[in-house]
Amino acid sequence: MTVPFRTRFILIEPSHAGNVGAAARAIKTMGFEELVLVRPRWANVLRRQETIERASGANDVLNRARIVETLDEALDGMTHLCATAMTPRDFGPPTRAPREHFAQFVAAAPTEESQGIAFLFGSERYGMKNEDVYRAHVCLSIPTHPRFGSLNLAAALQVIAYEWRQALSARFGGFEIAPATAPSVLADAPQIAGLLTHLEQALVAVDFLDPAAPKKLMPRLNALFNRAQLTQEEVHILRGVAKAMLETAARAKG
């Protein structure tokens, strides 16, 4: 299914080249592409060494990034503006946590028409200006420590991009995580019982278990194996151990 959202990240007056590069990297890791800079401190920020280093391969995002003079120029095609601001404003859009807002926004979005969603990030030093916040439909606030809420610009963008991707994935399907190793097959109860019998013989053979006074050793091992949810392969390994114990004990007697 095509995702009916065009996503754009807008940095307003970013001052650190490293943050611009890190933002490009964060955007790309989450499968987005569009970056627009409004009045960056460095006119050549997209080509600065620090930017390229911190982008760490997200060169296509940097190459396609636009630099504009006004926020308006950055907003063509955008229909839903999300400000990211630490400080609540006297009035302006409602403040919401990203996860909650994205879930509702994506669930409510009609799939037959495309929307443009823009994430606005203020400058590292001053945050967003009131007049820019007022234009937004929502002010996203990442829940943070009440006395230390200041995320780095690129870190905040990474969290927002991640949450937005998660919300899109929940409705439209998303990135799979790296495939795990081949799924293991759990041992069934008879296989566990067989293992326990085999182990019991081995433990007797090496004189650890006294059959006349077994105490609770075997039930304890049973509980351990149940809790660990042994795989068939692990049962195989442990039975190999039991076999070796029995053989060694036989040699010791002989």
Added chain:
Amino acid sequence: MTVPFRTRFILIEPSHAGNVGAAARAIKTMGFEELVLVRPRWANVLRRQETIERASGANDVLNRARIVETLDEALDGMTHLCATAMTPRDFGPPTRAPREHFAQFVAAAPTEESQGIAFLFGSERYGMKNEDVYRAHVCLSIPTHPRFGSLNLAAALQVIAYEWRQALSARFGGFEIAPATAPSVLADAPQIAGLLTHLEQALVAVDFLDPAAPKKLMPRLNALFNRAQLTQEEVHILRGVAKAMLETAARAKG
């Protein structure tokens, strides 16, 4: 309720001082405290200028951070180890997405006993060694673009710390987002009707609305106001506008 988890972030052989500082900042924003470095490239990394700059005020995390020689020394008191590794291993712990894993882990955790959860991050260049991954109970994989999955170390830590905090908050209560402005009171239907009547008179007075051929203007405005969910304050403002239109129209006639 006391959260029955002690949380620790462990960076194995970090090579960039900036990442150590950014990690400290990320840890603090999410309300955590413990940072341990295993064999960092720079012995004095906790006191380097770049570290302190990027920590941006999270000095207490840096001051309390420990530097150790082996992963074992970093793991005292830790009972659940989460590796973060891009590359799936031939065997080793199951690979899971952080959100899914944390939700299940926190839901299943008994509250009467404290657990130590450690997040292990490999070096920027080489990731985690197999032998370190094998020790972990789970390998966390942040869902990313299939062909560009490499998050910056501190960015990955920020996402993991954020997700872990969100999971803790869901069960034990968490950080509130910055309080919004005073909640506004929605206008009720009679107030909207009163506004529409007032506006209709004003629109007639300024010769925009022809009462003989009103078309669908008022129903359209009604639909717009309903969709916008006007507050009582906004109704007040719009009625002020209507009043001014009527007064101006009266002066224009006089």
